[in-house]
Amino acid sequence: MSEDRLRAVVAAGVLGSEEGNVALLQSVVDVARAIFKASASSIFLLDEDTDELVFAAVSGEGSERLLGTRFPSSKGIAGWVLVTRQSLVLEDVTGDPRFARDFAEQTGYVPKGLMAVPLLHGERTLGVLEVLDRPESSKFTLAESDLLGLFANQAALALDLLLAARRARAVLEEGAGEDAVVARLAAALSRLEEENRDAGLRLLEALTETLERK
């Protein structure tokens, strides 16, 4: 293995394994479900290439079966939350036939109520966190709303790690995409003589400053 390849592999390893990141997502939905005493909780990851939401972690009802299941990104409650970036709490929606049908199609389990919150990371919307069937007896409070927001933040960070690790692996496996451009740039820079490398570094620093400028 070449030195460059070794560095890339090490970098990808540092970013974490797919299993490790998925386990982090799983722990977020497990804890969310426990804290809210809910029957289930899920994280949907937005796949921008296909404009679909994908079950990335599920705790409770239907957990194993649902992982990887996809549906259109602007469909149903999760779609509304994703597109509007607004969180939503609904109680007793079983009287809505379309809601029940959508859920039955997606999960085979129709909840009476749900909480859904967008997973925001900087400018990006990475997905949606849902918590199904919290106890009906308790009235929803602002404190719960804040808690839901905190979980969403954690889930968004976990999703971001997962996506970064996947991009790193894609570079190793395919050598394509924007990360590959950066990798090639780094390689080219390292091959330059000292004087040219200093000039190159100054150029890249200027470029970085420009890109970071809001």
Added chain:
Amino acid sequence: MALVEAHEELPAWSLPAHAVEGISLSSDWPELVDREWAWGGSTGSNVRVCILDSGVESGHPLVGEVEGSVAVSIGEDGEPVVEEDSEGDLCGHGTACAGIVRSLAPGCRLYSARVLGAGYTGSGRVLLAGLRWAVEQGFEVVNMSLSTTKQDLAGLLHELADSAYFRRSVLVASAHNMPVDSYPWRFSSVISVGSHEGADPLQFFYNPSPPVEFFARGLDVEIAWLGGATIRASGNSFATPHIAGICALILGKHPELTPFQLKSVLHLTATNVAPA
């Protein structure tokens, strides 16, 4: 390039002495602005309220008639298209907002601009095109329970929000309950709304520490839902139409108010500001 065509009348860029009399504006504002003066006896009649959302189910018992509906999508050439809409509501949320506005301002005229259903990828541009359409129509109140986090759209949205402000379209937008940089609710030319925990639909608070400017009823609200149903729900997106409805009430009685004046009336009649 300006997003919205300028008014036909040229704006006044300066004020010569001879023009002072021409802009003399009589004000019937009382010494003490209270809720009775602000909207007493008003049903919001003739005020046009546009619900920018997932569509609205016309004829729902809590909504009544919707006078016009359009849907915004991305056309084959990649540009946003605004067309008449017969799909109704794709999610239920727009109907819920329309029902809340109707419950507060039963005399208002409801319109729907559906910006949901075109997928996530084009959603920012669809939102922008929907809002542009609503501002061009001159709706007195636009209810927006939505936002975008895209920085490249923020500038265009800001320009549009300012344009609406000067064209007397009041944009009422849902705030986030987390410190998120999203738009347009953060702009001072819109009225941003978060939730309080009270149960009174006319209870609202002015927040002296923006960016969220008002708090309205947003928890455990009985709302209209698809298929003529009624459910209970919570979220800032339900607090927003409460303020939109109150705006419609005020404008029904005082149609001459500009968004700046309307916001002042909201401030003076807020639960934490109005004298007991």
